[in-house]
Amino acid sequence: MNPLTSPLLxxxxxxxxxxxxxxxxxxxxxxxxxFVRKLPPGRKFLVAAGLExxxxxxxxxxxxxxxxxxxxxxxxxxxxxxxxLAGLRFTGDVHAMPEGTVFFPDEPLLRVSAPMPQAQxxxxxxxxxxxxxxxxxxxxxxxxxxxxxxxxIDFGLRRAHGAEAGLLAARAAYLAGFSGTSxxxxxxxxxxxxxxxxxxxxxxxxxxxAAAFEHFAEVFxxxxxxxxxxxxxxxxxxxxxxxxxxxVQVKGVRLDSGDLGALSRRVRKILDAGGLKxxxxxxxxxxxxxxxxxxxxxxxxxxxxxxxxxxxxxxxCPFLDAVYKLEEYAGQPRRKRSTGKAxxxxxxxxxxxxxxxxxxxxxxxxxxSDPRPGEPLLARVIERGKRLASPAxxxxxAHALAQLxxxxxxxxxxxxxxxxxxxxxxxxxxxxxxxxxxTTGCASFSSAAT
Amino acid sequence: MNPLTSPLLxxxxxxxxxxxxxxxxxxxxxxxxxFVRKLPPGRKFLVAAGLExxxxxxxxxxxxxxxxxxxxxxxxxxxxxxxxLAGLRFTGDVHAMPEGTVFFPDEPLLRVSAPMPQAQxxxxxxxxxxxxxxxxxxxxxxxxxxxxxxxxIDFGLRRAHGAEAGLLAARAAYLAGFSGTSxxxxxxxxxxxxxxxxxxxxxxxxxxxAAAFEHFAEVFxxxxxxxxxxxxxxxxxxxxxxxxxxxVQVKGVRLDSGDLGALSRRVRKILDAGGLKxxxxxxxxxxxxxxxxxxxxxxxxxxxxxxxxxxxxxxxCPFLDAVYKLEEYAGQPRRKRSTGKAxxxxxxxxxxxxxxxxxxxxxxxxxxSDPRPGEPLLARVIERGKRLASPAxxxxxAHALAQLxxxxxxxxxxxxxxxxxxxxxxxxxxxxxxxxxxTTGCASFSSAAT
Numbered sequence: 001m002n003p004l005t006s007p008l009l010x011x012x013x014x015x016x017x018x019x020x021x022x023x024x025x026x027x028x029x030x031x032x033x034x035f036v037r038k039l040p041p042g043r044k045f046l047v048a049a050g051l052e053x054x055x056x057x058x059x060x061x062x063x064x065x066x067x068x069x070x071x072x073x074x075x076x077x078x079x080x081x082x083x084x085l086a087g088l089r090f091t092g093d094v095h096a097m098p099e100g101t102v103f104f105p106d107e108p109l110l111r112v113s114a115p116m117p118q119a120q121x122x123x124x125x126x127x128x129x130x131x132x133x134x135x136x137x138x139x140x141x142x143x144x145x146x147x148x149x150x151x152x153i154d155f156g157l158r159r160a161h162g163a164e165a166g167l168l169a170a171r172a173a174y175l176a177g178f179s180g181t182s183x184x185x186x187x188x189x190x191x192x193x194x195x196x197x198x199x200x201x202x203x204x205x206x207x208x209x210a211a212a213f214e215h216f217a218e219v220f221x222x223x224x225x226x227x228x229x230x231x232x233x234x235x236x237x238x239x240x241x242x243x244x245x246x247x248v249q250v251k252g253v254r255l256d257s258g259d260l261g262a263l264s265r266r267v268r269k270i271l272d273a274g275g276l277k278x279x280x281x282x283x284x285x286x287x288x289x290x291x292x293x294x295x296x297x298x299x300x301x302x303x304x305x306x307x308x309x310x311x312x313x314x315x316x317c318p319f320l321d322a323v324y325k326l327e328e329y330a331g332q333p334r335r336k337r338s339t340g341k342a343x344x345x346x347x348x349x350x351x352x353x354x355x356x357x358x359x360x361x362x363x364x365x366x367x368x369s370d371p372r373p374g375e376p377l378l379a380r381v382i383e384r385g386k387r388l389a390s391p392a393x394x395x396x397x398a399h400a401l402a403q404l405x406x407x408x409x410x411x412x413x414x415x416x417x418x419x420x421x422x423x424x425x426x427x428x429x430x431x432x433x434x435x436x437x438x439t440t441g442c443a444s445f446s447s448a449a450t
Numbered sequence: 451m452n453p454l455t456s457p458l459l460x461x462x463x464x465x466x467x468x469x470x471x472x473x474x475x476x477x478x479x480x481x482x483x484x485f486v487r488k489l490p491p492g493r494k495f496l497v498a499a500g501l502e503x504x505x506x507x508x509x510x511x512x513x514x515x516x517x518x519x520x521x522x523x524x525x526x527x528x529x530x531x532x533x534x535l536a537g538l539r540f541t542g543d544v545h546a547m548p549e550g551t552v553f554f555p556d557e558p559l560l561r562v563s564a565p566m567p568q569a570q571x572x573x574x575x576x577x578x579x580x581x582x583x584x585x586x587x588x589x590x591x592x593x594x595x596x597x598x599x600x601x602x603i604d605f606g607l608r609r610a611h612g613a614e615a616g617l618l619a620a621r622a623a624y625l626a627g628f629s630g631t632s633x634x635x636x637x638x639x640x641x642x643x644x645x646x647x648x649x650x651x652x653x654x655x656x657x658x659x660a661a662a663f664e665h666f667a668e669v670f671x672x673x674x675x676x677x678x679x680x681x682x683x684x685x686x687x688x689x690x691x692x693x694x695x696x697x698v699q700v701k702g703v704r705l706d707s708g709d710l711g712a713l714s715r716r717v718r719k720i721l722d723a724g725g726l727k728x729x730x731x732x733x734x735x736x737x738x739x740x741x742x743x744x745x746x747x748x749x750x751x752x753x754x755x756x757x758x759x760x761x762x763x764x765x766x767c768p769f770l771d772a773v774y775k776l777e778e779y780a781g782q783p784r785r786k787r788s789t790g791k792a793x794x795x796x797x798x799x800x801x802x803x804x805x806x807x808x809x810x811x812x813x814x815x816x817x818x819s820d821p822r823p824g825e826p827l828l829a830r831v832i833e834r835g836k837r838l839a840s841p842a843x844x845x846x847x848a849h850a851l852a853q854l855x856x857x858x859x860x861x862x863x864x865x866x867x868x869x870x871x872x873x874x875x876x877x878x879x880x881x882x883x884x885x886x887x888x889t890t891g892c893a894s895f896s897s898a899a900t
Contacts, residue, residue: 003454003613003635011607011632012646020648020669026655070638076670116655123649127608128616135611157461158577159769161585162614163453166578169611182461185453188520196462198470199573201776204784205476205566219470220526231787257791309769318768319609319759326651334654337681341707 001066004164005057008067010124015071018117019081028330029092030116031347032123033108034130035325040317044411045421047141047400048101048109049172050133051381052390054126058112059387061090061121090118094382097350098391100137100175100400101377102407104423106365107350109134111378116329123324131322132165136172139289139314141404143307144177145412146293151304153195154181155284156312169312175393177401182306190393195306197225197254197282204230210239217248225252225282228267233258237267241274252280252303260285261300268301280304288315293414335436344429345436350377359406366426451516454614455507458517460574465521468567469531478780479542480566481797482573483558484580485775490767494861495871497591497850498551498559499622500583501831502840504576508562509837511540511571540568544832547800548841550587550625550850551827552857554873556815557800559584561828566779573774581772582615586622589739589764591854593757594627595862596743601754603645604631605734606762619762625843627851632756640843645756647675647704647732654680660689667698675702675732678717683708687717691724702730702753710735711750718751730754738765743864785886794879795886800827809856816876 003009021027036046063071063085071077071085092114103109110130112119143152154173160166170181171190180193187194198216206212209231217224226243228236237253244250253271255263260283271279283295284306292305309315325343326334333345346367351374353361364372381388391399410417453459471477486496513521513535521527521535542564553559560580562569593602604623610616620631621640630643637644648666656662659681667674676693678686683705694700703721705713710733721729733745734756742755759765775793776784783795796817801824803811814822831838841849860867 001635001638002452003617003639004452006635008635008638009607009613009616010634011605012634012644013632013648014646015634016646016666016670017648017652020652020666021655023669024665030651030655032651066638074637076673120649120651123651124608125613128610128612131609132611132615155461157459158574158774159581159772160578161582161611161763161768162578162618163459163575164612164614165582166459167453182463184460184462184465185451185456185458187524188451188458188516189453194462196464196466198463198467199570200786201480201482201570201573201784202467202470204776204786205471205480205779215474216466216470219473220466223526313611313763313768315768318611318763318765322609324608326654329655334651336650336654 001064005060006067007061007063007121008070010121014121014124015077017120018085019077021117021120022081022084027115027117029113030119030326031328032112032119032324033327033348034110034127035108035323036105037321037323038105040320042416043138043317044417045102045104045138045407046134046320047137047176047403048097048103048134049099049137049175050130050168051096051099051110053129053133053168054110055094055381055387055390057125057129058090058094058122058382059385061088063088088118088121089385090114090122090382091385092118092382093380093384095378096381097377098379098399099396100403102360102403103350103377104363104421106344106423106425107363108348108378111347113347127322127324131320133168133172134322135314135318135320136169136312137176137400139311140173140176140178141400142289142414143292143311145404146289146296146414147305148296150292150296150302152178153304153306154178154183154311155306155308157183159309160312165312171393173311175397175400177397177404192393198227200227200230203227209236210242213239213243214248217243217250221249223251224249225254225280226250227254227256229255229257233263234266234270237270238274240279241270241276244274244276250276250279252282254282254284256285260302261295261298264300264302282306284308286310289414333432333436335433344425344433346429346432348429351375352377354406359408360421362422362424364424364426366429367432370426370428372426451514455510456517457511457513457571458520460571464571464574465527467570468535469527471567471570472531472534477565477567479563480569480776481778482562482569482774483777483798484560484577485558485773486555487771487773487791488555490770492866493588493767494867495552495554495588495857496584496770497587497626497853498547498553498584499549499587499625500580500618501546501549501560503579503583503618504560505544505831505837505840507575507579508540508544508572508832509835511538513538538568538571539835540564540572540832541835542568542832543830543834545828546831547827548829548849549846550853552810552853553800553827554813554871556794556873556875557813558798558828561797563797577772577774581770583618583622584772585764585768585770586619586762587626587850589761590623590626590628591850592739592864593742593761595854596739596746596864597755598746600742600746600752602628603754603756604628604633604761605756605758607633609759610762615762621843623761625847625850627847627854642843648677650677650680653677659686660692663689663693664698667693667700671699673701674699675704675730676700677704677706679705679707683713684716684720687720688724690729691720691726694724694726700726700729702732704732704734706735710752711745711748714750714752732756734758736760739864783882783886785883794875794883796879796882798879801825802827804856809858810871812872812874814874814876816879817882820876820878822876
């Protein structure tokens, strides 16, 4: 059973609920929406990502022999239900915001309309995929804004949370505007450019640093970026110059520790004085968007930044309050009213208005049946189980970069926002919520107060 | 190419360094050690985990046809090197601390001794696996201590960072003393007990809550745990009582929102008064070790806690400063001296001494060649490429629980530690570091000062 595709990579309650739905014949159309309840502290916007992987999962959903065997052996499920699972496929519709779209709390970024068991079963893995890539794309976009055009590379695989996290973090960062990744598999898998220099161990394995540089540059005559901070950074830079003087091409150097601003200035002078004006300076080592912003603001002569752990774990905020909630069943809007977790009912759409210069002016969340001025952000991506064409990753990346260009100025800085971006809950949606509260659900709410 | 097993799930520089090593014939034995440089804020100890997955990866390491094809097509590598990669297998030794062992900064938890290219190539994925499971096991152990015997279940899959993170988080939490997980695939994959109740959507899909409870309990007559907070928690508890009075067995109820302490007391009274003294109360909803400790301390009548996002993302600290560093090459100890990132050279062992009552008294890190009093924590787990037998997951879990029992009292509480646990760097190791600094590396260090 491949965890990347198995429908058993889910919460047990999805299967137990499915058996109960099956037993009762509750297969009417359910509408679930995926949204984020609130922004993490210090964040001002989010970037939708992970849709491609979610759609792959949804459109390929099926229980294989091994899964069905385990379900049977578990003793929790009835034979007629297991037979039903064997034939289960997704036959519904999915609407979603295109990957790379900037969005805000309370705005659905994905909506599933399908027979209840199918729609319910998707919850865990679809959240798992969309949540994670959205976490990383939203984090990466902050560095992209902070870098003001300097090149950013994902270096995070070793401290990503497992294999899929490393691979999808490379994708989400690229989608949000990074130039590439160090993760090799991202190249064959997603066509993402891969970058690499050398590790300290390579320098240490040689008797001296100059020999390490020479040996590396011999093998990669056009692309050698030399790691110069193993012992002493300025001395390392001088060795790079000496190597170039001996006729070997040096593409650039990497700094991975110390005061990157001061060291980059010192190294730039050494390289320039040594005739290596075209050699690039690559910086890494515990970087995040704040450090990148500071280095860029102080004019540090760094051409490319490698960002690792803080990016792929979204270290300041490794999760979003992302949920997948039932909004309608059998044609009736539904609403949850648990303390602090109330939801807006019904099938929803988000409309975005723009200023004359193209920047975002404000969003409104309303019922799909209540068209509003502005651009609707959700579009159909799966129709009756059939996946519609979706943009290539490079198109999604261009869309994300265009979205960042259109962010209102206060949302582009890393400083705390004075006021949140305006997201209006439309009167039609408020009225729908009140109508739900007046029906059955409300009766149980009233009785609860007694 | 399966990201879970592919050697291309690595940093590009591993492959470029390998080509340079190959070109120079640098295949002498390299010794790398995996350790954590410092504890995250507020943490007092770490729990080693992920070794099993790392050993699977190491012992099965090979480049398949698809990988070799991509490497050839990338244009970065030479044909003779690609041929060499096709035959590459791990033929070295690995020493490690058993999974579940409590460890501290500067203590190697894994050591690889192998021809340089093999040992280097392991870095990214071995760190990726051991780092993540250690992050989660270390986080989970805090909840295990806080829960004082109450049952803990991992609920985090939906917000784990991808599929492998969800699956391995379930494993790491179980290893550290959790009782199980909601992640179904963890059962067939690791034999971990799985638990599940129902979601709010199940209640909402029914016309009223009582009908939802009845339908669920009909299908799972012995194991129904009813989610009672969708509309009003006390009213939900009364409906559970009514259902039991109608002759249906109710195993327990789940609370997922609001003031869990106050609600659990109110619900317990309702259940007890209704004759459901044996019904369990299960609590979930934004829990972490601090909230569990507070609920346990105030005597909340909660039998089991479901912990999700905070556990699987280790939300307060989603990464450790874990590294894999070259300590010896071709028989010579090696040392990195980059600012703030200096390492101790040579093959090391950790010895732990105990007080008479069995609690940890202090550790010493020294050279393998310098035996010290106490228990050596690292043992051989791969010998000349052949994997040795390793404990079953339940044995590792028993080891972890025994380790937590032996923690000194100040390390068992969640409050900040007054003094760190004593980890001594042995005189022999300090002397070895000074000796390295007097050799070649030191010459480059001295020249750097000029």
